[in-house]
Amino acid sequence: MTADRALLQPAVDTARAVFGAAASSAIVVGEDGGVLVFAAVAGAIAGSLVGRHMPAETGVAGWVLRSGESLRLDDLAGGDIFGGAAECGGYLPRTLMAAPLLCNDCCVGVLEVLDWTEGSRGELADLGLLGLIAEQAAAAWTLTHRTSVLDRHPDPKVVELRARIGHALSGVSGAELDRRIAVFRSLADMLCG
């Protein structure tokens, strides 16, 4: 299981269970920003969808991704009227609800539920609840990806700082090494609170 799937599968499973939905999916932006990728799916569309790509502007997911606004659609009558059959893996839902995965100040993906049966909270309350699940998933995604992004694209200043610290600690051992590490920790505490 990929890291993204491991992170987002609980959110997808939770959304499907809470709404009694036929299916649920978490779709995230691909590396180059031009595609959407199924990161986790559950229910009727599970199959082999995970990892499948589609253009970033596809269907409701594409709009929610760009606009950052959640929405709920009813009475779709099972037709591909939003040009997004691909986002449902060929499954044609009667109802669809989508919320953005907001990471800091950008939208990194979309959480969707299809054909729910538990809708007694009211339309706006349902949207709000899905938004909360999406918020939780986005928070986890953010924490993980902040680390991995920094590893892939480290800030030059961080690289230089790491090198200097490494240089300062090289060739020393014992009590002197402990003393220098303690100095760096104090410095980090002072700078980062």
Place this chain on the structure above:
Amino acid sequence: MDLASSSSASPVAVTAGRLRLKPGLQSAPRWAAPRWPPTVSAGSWPDQVSADWAYGGADGAGVRVCVLDTGVDGDHPIVGGVQAAMQVTADAAGELRVVPGEATDLAGHGTACAGVIRTVAPGCWLASVQVLTKGTQGMGDVLLAGLRWAVDEGYDVINLSLSTTKLALRNELAGLCDSAYFRHCVVCASAHNAPVLSFPWRFASVVSVASITPPRADGAAPVQHYYNPKPPVEFFAPGVGVRVAWRNGTMIKATGNSFATPYIAGLCALIMSKHPELTPFEVKTLLYHTAANVKRVAAVNGDDNDR
């Protein structure tokens, strides 16, 4: 306080609510007060403003409305055609340009918004700017390009059923919305459905809109709007379970602030159709006065039959 004797560089003094020039100044710059009292375009407002006075009998004729969205299906019977269809595209150098396009919709969302506006204000001049682009172009830059174009083109009403969370775009977006405001263009913007910091709906220069839950027993959405005394959301409008136009000539039931915003945009078109001289401030004031939850003195006294 009399500012005329202060060391302020301002040529305008305010005394007890009246505006006058500093002693010795022969004229004021245009932005100050070229004549006094300034001519108030809506000086003929009645003592009791009613919905009938505000927009009764109007159909939006003469008002140019622009929808920035996924595009609009001009063939949809509810939309009844669009007078202009534009799209934001990147040229070979990556520069964003607004160029003529087809009246088509990539997702259905823009058609829904256009349909609501057309239903409320059937006579308005309707334009679509497609800001959902293919490829890796971010929404923020595309939104800025589309909004800048619409403001420069002098549209009367702009519908933005979208928002961006990118802080880096905040200042430029705010500047554009201010420009629109000073050019007599009303920008109607959807509030975010979640409690996150996003724009432009949080700007005071726009009319911010959110959805209301139908209070009627039959569950039908009320066809009226409400004022919110606790901004930044200023108005609530039908946006819960509303039937909207969608792609391929279909109708669906939809929920979201996206669908409440064009209702208010349509109302603005009606108001500006009947009172073309009004400023965005005055249009927003009329929205307030005609809101279903704003009671006027006559109504409170039980003798008001004209909302």
